[in-house]
Amino acid sequence: MADSDTLETERTRLRLTCRHLAGNGPARLADEFEAIAAWLRQHGDRLVGAEPVPGLQPDVYGTGALVEDFEAEVAALFAMPAARFMPSGCMAQPIALRIWSDRAGNPATAFHPTSHLELHEELGYRHLHGLTAHLIGAADRPTTAADLARAIGPGGVAGETGLASLLVELPAREIGGQLPTWEELVELGDLCRANGIRLHLDGARVWQAAPAYGRTLAEIAALFDSVYISFYKDVGALPGAMLLGPRDFIDEAATWQRRQGGTLYTAAANVVSARMHLAECLERMPRLIVRARQVAALFAAHPRASVLPHPPHTSMFHLRLDGERDELLQARDRVARETGIWLFANLKDIDGQAAVKTELSMGPSSLLLDDAELAAAIALLLEDGSPSDGR
Structure with a gap:
């Protein structure tokens, strides 16, 4: 086996056996499907004595109680009139912008330079x-009403045609999970309405933005x-x-979903998985935002590390480390071997810099690490990076 293959095998072993700082930690896909199967057995057709008792049936081409009940539940959570389950955001978001453009008779939309769509x-x-x-706007900060005003004003990039819509990401992943202030967001919404921009x-x-703002998802x-x-x-x-909005908007979105091949015969496993996990996510998110700020402070205490933004706005942030990539990956592996922390x-x-960056998004696994052992792991990572004796 080549040295590179040996290294990747060892790293895979460490990743699968260590406790993770970010995300959900290592998981077996079979566990998720077994949980889905158990949920379906609990809620599906069953026998009571000799009599069959109807239960939830798999959705069929996006219809049926399994998916429609969940759509109604999520729509209520956001206080939106209707919702539609879709395979991906890459399908849902362009559909939304297309509908708003068709209704305005204007193909022009706008979003942040780091938008996923771009x-x-x-x-x-x-x-x-x-x-x-x-x-529109600077690539290193959230979009503001001032950015929009410049774009639609005289001499602005959309000044001649105007805009049918504006897309805003909350929080913005590519800039470390930054959020505009609540007041900036309200001002941006007011300006859109005043100019007929959806x-x-x-x-x-x-899910991160609501507790960060101290607001509900509906607000x-x-x-x-x-x-x-x-x-x-x-x-x-x-x-x-899921795409949420007015009922006629969602009905039109469902048509576009079918046109793009996104109305699967059944999406039962994906729907059930979301139904099973959503409540737990909402419960733990406030704690994860606190945890992100604690973890960021532990890293920022070292001169070779910095975080963006500092302190984190949400449960994620970007971490910058001084040093060479290979050296730091070797140091990460050493930490994993000696502390059991990935x-x-x-x-x-x-x-142009002797530095690297990564994204850290706190998940349930971060709550299982105490500060003392995490601080020791970070200190070990940011030593000179050379292997210890005998390793």
């Missing part, structure tokens, strides 16, 4: 839906015309998403 979806909004996107929420991680959603949420980020379920997965080089 960076990670092969420009699907353009190629599939014929939309034109304006990137405001759409990229709420992939909105946040009230500022927006449509909302997208994810069930595998933070919730920890199998892949799945501090992070990957590191990315920072252009």
